[in-house]
Amino acid sequence: xxxxxxxxxxxxVGDFDKIREIAGSLRDRTILGEKLIVVVSAMGGTTDELLxxxxxxxxxxxxxxxxxxxxxxxxQTISYLSIVLEDLGVRTKAMTGFQAGIKTFGSHMKSRxxxxxxxxxxxxxxxxxxxxxxxxxGVNEQNEITTLGRGGSDTTAVAIAASCGxxxxxxxxxxxxYATDPRVYEHAKRIYSISYDEMMEMSALGAxxxxxxxxxxxxxxxxxxxxxxxxxxxxxxxxxxETEVLERKAVVGAALDEDIIHATVFEPCAESMLIFDLFxxxxxxxxxxxxxxxxxxxxGFQLSFTVKDAExxxxxxxxxxxxxxxxxxxxxxxxRLCKVSIIGSGMRDMSGVASKAFMALNDSGIRxxxxxxxxxxxxxxxxxxxGKHAVESFAAAFDL
Numbered sequence: 001x002x003x004x005x006x007x008x009x010x011x012x013v014g015d016f017d018k019i020r021e022i023a024g025s026l027r028d029r030t031i032l033g034e035k036l037i038v039v040v041s042a043m044g045g046t047t048d049e050l051l052x053x054x055x056x057x058x059x060x061x062x063x064x065x066x067x068x069x070x071x072x073x074x075x076q077t078i079s080y081l082s083i084v085l086e087d088l089g090v091r092t093k094a095m096t097g098f099q100a101g102i103k104t105f106g107s108h109m110k111s112r113x114x115x116x117x118x119x120x121x122x123x124x125x126x127x128x129x130x131x132x133x134x135x136x137x138g139v140n141e142q143n144e145i146t147t148l149g150r151g152g153s154d155t156t157a158v159a160i161a162a163s164c165g166x167x168x169x170x171x172x173x174x175x176x177x178y179a180t181d182p183r184v185y186e187h188a189k190r191i192y193s194i195s196y197d198e199m200m201e202m203s204a205l206g207a208x209x210x211x212x213x214x215x216x217x218x219x220x221x222x223x224x225x226x227x228x229x230x231x232x233x234x235x236x237x238x239x240x241x242e243t244e245v246l247e248r249k250a251v252v253g254a255a256l257d258e259d260i261i262h263a264t265v266f267e268p269c270a271e272s273m274l275i276f277d278l279f280x281x282x283x284x285x286x287x288x289x290x291x292x293x294x295x296x297x298x299x300g301f302q303l304s305f306t307v308k309d310a311e312x313x314x315x316x317x318x319x320x321x322x323x324x325x326x327x328x329x330x331x332x333x334x335x336r337l338c339k340v341s342i343i344g345s346g347m348r349d350m351s352g353v354a355s356k357a358f359m360a361l362n363d364s365g366i367r368x369x370x371x372x373x374x375x376x377x378x379x380x381x382x383x384x385x386x387g388k389h390a391v392e393s394f395a396a397a398f399d400l
Contacts (some may be wrong), residue, residue: 003125005166007039007135007157011173012230013077014044023084025231030090030129037121037164039135039157040081042073063108067137067147071097074134074153082132091128095120097145100131102138102156104146110286111146112213113138113155116163133160151211158214162221170210171230176237177202177209179400180254184391189400191252192235195242196225198252198345201377205341206257215239242345250346250353251398254391257339259309260290262370262381265322266330268300274326275303281318287311291339291372291379304370306339306381337369338387341379342394348375360397366390 006026013019026036050070054061075096082094101117124131135153140146148155154170161168177199178188194202196219203212210227218225218239228236242248267274275294282289291306307315312333319331347353357378361368366389368380382390394400 003035003037003164003166005037005039005157005161005164005168007153007168007170008041008230009153009170009172010041010044010046012171013040013081016080018230019077019080020084021231023081023088023090026085026130027088027090035125035129037125037131037133037160037166038081039133039153039160040074040077041135041153042070043077043080046073046076064144067108068145071134071137071145071147074136078132078134085130085132090130092130092132093124093128094132094134095124096134097137097156098139098143100133100160102159104138104140104148106140106146107286108140108144108146110149111138111140113148113159116159118163121160121164151214154211154214155217158217158223158225161223162217167224167226168218169226169228170214171228172209173229174209174227175229175232175234176227177207177239177253179252180391180395181207181256184256184388185254185395185400188395191237193238193240194252195345196239197242197376198343199239201341201343201374202253202255205343205377205379206255206339207253210239248346249344249398250350251342251344251394251400252346253343254394254398254400255341255343256387256391257341258384258387260306260335260337260339260381261309261312261315262304262306262334262337263315264302264304264332265319266300266302267326267328269328272301272326274301274322274329277325278303278318278322281321285314285318287314287318291370291381293370293372309335336384337381338384339379339381340387340390340394341377342398343377344398345376347377354378356397357394360393361390364389364393366393 047070078094082092085092101120103114104111105114106112135156158168177191180188182188200215203210225239289305293304295302366386368382370381372379
């Protein structure tokens with residue numbers, strides 16, 4: 001029987017009863033002959049509690065100290081689950097990111113996986129039926145503990161699956177991927193199969209079901225990726241190569257991102273170096289910039305873009321530095337806006353999508369301030385108060 005990598009999120013392991021239920025399910029799979037690598041997050045709320053403790057102790061702690069602390073949340077979970085599995089008679093080994101051979105590079109709190117020494121995992125799996133691996137963490141070249149940032153446990157699971165050549169199942173508190181967030185549009189339809197590219201685009205544009213890096217890894221290594229509700233018999237979503245998706249639509253989903261800042265900078269100089277200096281700084285600070293539009297003419301140079309609301313403090317600091325280099329620069333930042341997007345690989349060769357989307361907004365009386373397109377998505381900046389209405393309009397227009 002095929003071995004698999006499974007991942008359980010924080011809500012799935014949120015208390016001891018849930019951990020016992022998961023352990024029972026894992027035991028049943030091992031009885032059928034499977035060997036499993038199980039990646040787990042910290043129990044729900046644990047990481048936030050640890051970070052809150054840090055804030056009460058220091059206003060500016062070092063990232064390496066924070067990383068060392070927050071990774072203890074996952075280590076608690078692997079210990080609890082392994083203890084229960086052993087009591088059920090399952091040969092189990094708990095492994096930290098370091099023990100699992102997960103090597104990283106980058107900052108302590110937002111590292112990326114450089115490689116996984118799969119021999120650590122495969123040799124341990126020969127002697128055990130279940131490996132319980134701490135998600136979200138690894139070690140850098142200095143053997144310092146690092147974290148993988150938001151969605152890091154998803155990334156851990158998929159990276160292990162890619163390294164070991166196994167399929168990956170991710171279990172959480174949702175039934176699968178929906179065409180749009182059911183909390184925004186209650187009639188949203190579940191998607192039973194979706195391409196890697198479409199899922200990456202939905203994730204990047206605000207659908208927070210899976211972290212983008214994990215989908216990218218799955219695509220690059222052709223890893224079958226399943227998303228479903230923990231211990232549910234309801235059918236979830238398979239994320240796969242586009243050629244394997246049976247029914248292809250022009251638009252498969254709509255996403256809403258309310259956590260954005262819309263910034264516009266202007267300098268009365270058409271030959272300005274502002275864009276070079278600004279994006280160099282964004283790169284140094286690892287700030288992801290989205291929805292970029294640029295205009296230049298005889299009156300000067302204007303650049304508009306969006307960033308995540310969480311970057312507001314760092315953005316303020318960057319603009320303070322930019323004013324020293326470009327004293328004539330003017331700036332406006334707006335937080336009253338949001339981004340709504342439609343996604344679908346069928347846009348590549350199916351006509352009429354853009355006009356249909358425009359008509360949906362127009363018929364609903366929704367004004368948009370900026371639009372950008374990719375090969376498989378169209379995004380609009382609209383007033384935040386109209387964000388949910390825009391999603392509903394797209395859902396009706398494209399049968400989502």
